[in-house]
Amino acid sequence: MGQFLRLVLQFLRCRMSHRKICIFLLLISLLFIFVLINKNHYHSSDLVPFEYSEKTTKLRTLKESVVQSNATIRNIIETPFSLQPTTTLPKAFASTKAPRQTNQVQGRVLLMYDFISTHTAKGLKVILDSLRVPVDTYKYRLEQTISLTEEKDTASRPIGKYSLLIFADHISFFHKWTPKVRDRFTNYSRQFNVTTIFIPQDGRDLKDRHYHHLFSYKGHSSLPLTPTTVDQVHISTKLNLHYSKNNLLLPKSLIAKSGVWHTFPTLASAEIQNHIFKLVNRTNCTGPHPRNHRCNLPSQLDHLINRTQFSASNFEEMCTWIYTDSQGSINKSPCILNEQVTEGGPQIFFIGTPINFWLTKILLMDLLRLFSRTRVLRFDRKRSILIDIDDIFVAPEGLKMNKNDVQALVQTQEKLRSFVPGLTFNLGFCGAYYKRGTPAEVEGSHELVRRSNNFQWFGHIFNHLQPHLLPLANLTTLMTQSKQFAQNTSIAVGHGYSVSPHHSGVYPVYPPLYETWGRIWNITMTTTEEYPNIYPEHLRRGFIHRGIMVLPRQTCRLFTHTISYETFPGGKEAFHEAGNGGTVFNTLLFNPISIFMTHVTNYATDRLALQLFSDLFQFTRTWTNLELTTDRPLNLGKRYFDIFPEDKTPIWGSPCGDKRHIDIYPPSKNCSRLPSLLILGPQKTGTTALYTFLKEHPLISANKNNKDHYEEVQFFSNETLYNYGVEWYMEQFPVPHNNQVIFEKSATYFTHPLAPKRVKALLPNIKLVVILLDPVNRAYSWYQHMQAHNSPVALKYTFSEVIGSNSASNITDRGLLSLRQHCLSPGQYQRHLNLWLDHFLPEQLLLIDGETLAIKPSIVMETVQEFLNLEMLDYNEILKWNSGKGFYCVNNHCLGPSKGRKYPDIAVGDLKFLEQYYRVDNVKLAQLLRRHVKTPIPDWLTTQLSAIRS
Ligand code: A3P
Numbered sequence: 036m037g038q039f040l041r042l043v044l045q046f047l048r049c050r051m052s053h054r055k056i057c058i059f060l061l062l063i064s065l066l067f068i069f070v071l072i073n074k075n076h077y078h079s080s081d082l083v084p085f086e087y088s089e090k091t092t093k094l095r096t097l098k099e100s101v102v103q104s105n106a107t108i109r110n111i112i113e114t115p116f117s118l119q120p121t122t123t124l125p126k127a128f129a130s131t132k133a134p135r136q137t138n139q140v141q142g143r144v145l146l147m148y149d150f151i152s153t154h155t156a157k158g159l160k161v162i163l164d165s166l167r168v169p170v171d172t173y174k175y176r177l178e179q180t181i182s183l184t185e186e187k188d189t190a191s192r193p194i195g196k197y198s199l200l201i202f203a204d205h206i207s208f209f210h211k212w213t214p215k216v217r218d219r220f221t222n223y224s225r226q227f228n229v230t231t232i233f234i235p236q237d238g239r240d241l242k243d244r245h246y247h248h249l250f251s252y253k254g255h256s257s258l259p260l261t262p263t264t265v266d267q268v269h270i271s272t273k274l275n276l277h278y279s280k281n282n283l284l285l286p287k288s289l290i291a292k293s294g295v296w297h298t299f300p301t302l303a304s305a306e307i308q309n310h311i312f313k314l315v316n317r318t319n320c321t322g323p324h325p326r327n328h329r330c331n332l333p334s335q336l337d338h339l340i341n342r343t344q345f346s347a348s349n350f351e352e353m354c355t356w357i358y359t360d361s362q363g364s365i366n367k368s369p370c371i372l373n374e375q376v377t378e379g380g381p382q383i384f385f386i387g388t389p390i391n392f393w394l395t396k397i398l399l400m401d402l403l404r405l406f407s408r409t410r411v412l413r414f415d416r417k418r419s420i421l422i423d424i425d426d427i428f429v430a431p432e433g434l435k436m437n438k439n440d441v442q443a444l445v446q447t448q449e450k451l452r453s454f455v456p457g458l459t460f461n462l463g464f465c466g467a468y469y470k471r472g473t474p475a476e477v478e479g480s481h482e483l484v485r486r487s488n489n490f491q492w493f494g495h496i497f498n499h500l501q502p503h504l505l506p507l508a509n510l511t512t513l514m515t516q517s518k519q520f521a522q523n524t525s526i527a528v529g530h531g532y533s534v535s536p537h538h539s540g541v542y543p544v545y546p547p548l549y550e551t552w553g554r555i556w557n558i559t560m561t562t563t564e565e566y567p568n569i570y571p572e573h574l575r576r577g578f579i580h581r582g583i584m585v586l587p588r589q590t591c592r593l594f595t596h597t598i599s600y601e602t603f604p605g606g607k608e609a610f611h612e613a614g615n616g617g618t619v620f621n622t623l624l625f626n627p628i629s630i631f632m633t634h635v636t637n638y639a640t641d642r643l644a645l646q647l648f649s650d651l652f653q654f655t656r657t658w659t660n661l662e663l664t665t666d667r668p669l670n671l672g673k674r675y676f677d678i679f680p681e682d683k684t685p686i687w688g689s690p691c692g693d694k695r696h697i698d699i700y701p702p703s704k705n706c707s708r709l710p711s712l713l714i715l716g717p718q719k720t721g722t723t724a725l726y727t728f729l730k731e732h733p734l735i736s737a738n739k740n741n742k743d744h745y746e747e748v749q750f751f752s753n754e755t756l757y758n759y760g761v762e763w764y765m766e767q768f769p770v771p772h773n774n775q776v777i778f779e780k781s782a783t784y785f786t787h788p789l790a791p792k793r794v795k796a797l798l799p800n801i802k803l804v805v806i807l808l809d810p811v812n813r814a815y816s817w818y819q820h821m822q823a824h825n826s827p828v829a830l831k832y833t834f835s836e837v838i839g840s841n842s843a844s845n846i847t848d849r850g851l852l853s854l855r856q857h858c859l860s861p862g863q864y865q866r867h868l869n870l871w872l873d874h875f876l877p878e879q880l881l882l883i884d885g886e887t888l889a890i891k892p893s894i895v896m897e898t899v900q901e902f903l904n905l906e907m908l909d910y911n912e913i914l915k916w917n918s919g920k921g922f923y924c925v926n927n928h929c930l931g932p933s934k935g936r937k938y939p940d941i942a943v944g945d946l947k948f949l950e951q952y953y954r955v956d957n958v959k960l961a962q963l964l965r966r967h968v969k970t971p972i973p974d975w976l977t978t979q980l981s982a983i984r985s
Pocket of ligand 1: 717718719720721722723724782816817819888889922923924930933934935936
């Protein structure tokens with residue numbers, strides 16, 4: 036503006052001869068100002084609002100009718116549609132400039148959904164969890180609460196929280212959000228160069244299996260389940276494929292090019308069409324009969340992905356297409372659209388559904404792999420496989436392998452090795468059942484042993500009993516007997532692997548099994564389905580216990596009772612679906628290491644397992660670039676824990692929380708030896724007093740004292756103790772009488788970052804008590820405690836130095852920093868409480884005022900008894916004031932000299948410093964107590980709050 040005024044004045048002062056030049060200059064200036072104003076205006080404006088055109092609305096209506104009627108779909112397909120730009124992309128997406136700077140982002144994914152119950156949202160969550168992708172899920176209506184950035188990096192730039200944004204049910208993003216909110220997310224995408232994936236809400240009325248049929252076996256007239264059919268893939272040709280002239284399932288206006296929303300051509304390009312036809316009809320398969328191809332194809336999928344997804348520079352067709360299957364059902368097929376908005380900048384993808392179709396999953400995985408700003412997928416193309424055939428001699432008569440079955444096993448193994456080099460079946464035996472059965476089966480057992488070098492072997496105990504039922508001595512005898520059998524029959528054991536019948540003793544852990552496995556067989560690796568629970572399957576995990584790696588075992592839909600093709604649960608189609616893109620394929624896709632358990636019964640009679648794995652490997656090779664491998668069990672275990680090191684330490688669950696676990700838990704043990712109350716701490720708040728008083732109640736029983744931590748167990752906060760396992764923890768408690776409440780107090784639990792999760796896993800219904808003392812007094816008490824224990828650091832530094840009230844901030848003395856941490860951190864009550872409240876309901880938590888406990892303990896004891904629903908004991912009768920001690924004591928028995936020490940009052944300077952230090956925490960604590968935990972505010976906190984106010 037100043038410039039403008041100066042020019043006007045200059046103009047007025049101009050002589051007539053200079054007027055023309057002055058007018059010219061003035062016009063230039065006005066133009067300059069105009070541009071400036073408009074530029075600012077452009078930057079501050081909201082996004083151009085997204086609107087559906089009339090045509091798009093028509094489309095939506097059409098889409099609904101598509102799902103309803105086959106006849107309608109044909110009309111829609113035949114209706115021509117014109118190209119019309121309709122609306123524009125949100126500004127940040129639409130930009131053609133590459134982002135100026137690439138800010139740091141964390142390796143998490145944001146998943147937004149409307150209803151988690153929809154196929155898309157649920158399916159996406161399962162996929163991301165299966166792949167162990169760190170994900171935060173939010174409902175769309177919580178968009179305001181999502182923080183997209185976190186603290187700053189060293190150059191003071193914000194760090195982005197997400198490497199990838201996924202919007203399940205993208206309509207919500209475009210319809211329900213205001214431009215301003217959309218702008219927040221699109222700007223984030225641009226600022227942090229983060230790719231966005233939109234996925235439409237899945238058709239709830241479509242059956243998943245239709246999709247699998249497209250690619251699986253069809254029309255077997257007789258059992259195909261012999262090794263000769265291993266490399267055949269029969270493709271359904273009954274598929275009646277139609278292309279949609281328009282994209283009916285995604286609003287076509289979502290397709291952006293160079294920053295402008297516009298419709299796409301009425302038909303997919305000839306190239307794409309051609310390609311998809313090829314893909315489905317498999318014209319490049321060779322075979323005697325066009326309807327019964329014999330295919331050994333290179334990966335067609337790779338081709339598809341390259342074509343449609345990643346050579347995206349001029350790809351603007353929407354690839355959702357519609358087909359009717361042989362039953363006349365209308366389905367939609369997955370597709371993917373990449374709109375490369377900026378060269379090297381954030382990408383946008385639209386993926387077609389259904390999300391639980393294997394092709395969609397693969398496409399999604401590739402997006403995660405290729406377009407996440409930081410790595411969220413921890414493994415790449417390599418898939419390691421081990422196939423166990425258990426109970427090789429155990430099956431009932433009539434269901435064991437005969438000589439032909441054994442030969443088929445060897446031959447098929449050879450064929451499968453062309454897919455998985457070196458694949459060797461892993462046979463589990465019990466010597467006691469050797470050569471039992473019909474004469475043909477005896478011959479079969481003999482043949483197995485004769486050909487034993489073709490396989491790997493692992494031994495159970497001699498007679499197939501469940502280890503958890505046997506005491507250590509019996510286990511030792513039977514395992515030794517089994518080893519002897521292997522030696523006598525020259526079975527090649529010794530690769531350090533075994534499994535247990537029904538997972539008995541593996542999880543829940545039965546220590547004698549681990550001990551004998553280690554001692555007799557030198558076992559280093561085993562598997563189970565039971566950790567943490569059998570379901571949901573995708574959350575099964577591994578762990579290491581007593582030096583033995585326990586890997587999750589995968590289900591392959593074949594169990595001991597899965598014997599015949601005709602009676603396969605769900606029918607023949609379900610059987611073929613499993614390997615052809617169905618559940619077993621999923622397992623392979625999502626797990627870097629798949630250890631499949633099968634049984635001898637799956638290799639005799641109809642030999643279902645041979646067919647299943649043939650299907651699986653053939654399918655995988657045909658449609659994916661996955662590299663199938665196998666390895667020694669020890670190496671598989673190592674690879675697993677290299678990829679997932681966080682799994683090494685188990686999170687112990689309750690052995691009595693699941694019927695399956697109870698069934699394989701020693702009957703002599705029971706969960707009544709687990710506590711129902713924990714006093715969490717923090718230290719120096721009066722925890723010993725509360726512990727001691729509670730033990731006076733006849734219906735309450737505490738843990739036994741131990742030599743290291745006296746009355747404290749510290750199981751959940753001490754790595755060594757936690758690794759001992761649940762058995763050890765139970766042994767810390769007496770067997771309760773008369774429904775006594777068992778409890779323990781370990782004041783280290785309150786601040787331990789893993790304790791809430793660990794406690795929740797083992798004791799989900801536990802009641803928790805926390806004592807809150809003025810954090811200033813608590814910090815000072817801790818310092819006094821350390822001095823009394825002759826801590827060199829506490830003796831060397833004054834309290835002021837320890838808390839940092841009078842020292843420089845650049846301290847390097849680690850001991851001092853650690854002591855400072857122990858003095859100050861536990862008093863940040865709300866921070867720790869929030870961690871506990873992430874895992875437990877407020878009703879499970881009782882907060883006690885430490886001052887009331889010291890001066891009116893009987894009131895506190897009444898509250899605790901109410902909390903535990905216990906018959907009331909009048910503590911006024913038991914607790915007596917002891918003026919010498921200066922505290923209440925149980926009759927005349929006061930706590931030891933380390934509790935209730937005498938020391939000088941805290942210095943005023945330190946007091947003020949600490950009050951200031953805890954200011955913010957105390958305000959937050961008060962809010963937490965009022966809003967969430969609904970606990971009266973302790974007096975000391977009220978005093979602190981009024982001091983802050985005044
Ligand atoms: P001080 O020794 O600093 O006074 P904890 O048992 O959690 O370590 O807490 C010890 C604190 O409990 C003592 O700290 C003391 O203030 C407090 N306390 C409360 N009631 C007590 C009691 N009846 N006897 C002894 N100490 C008690």
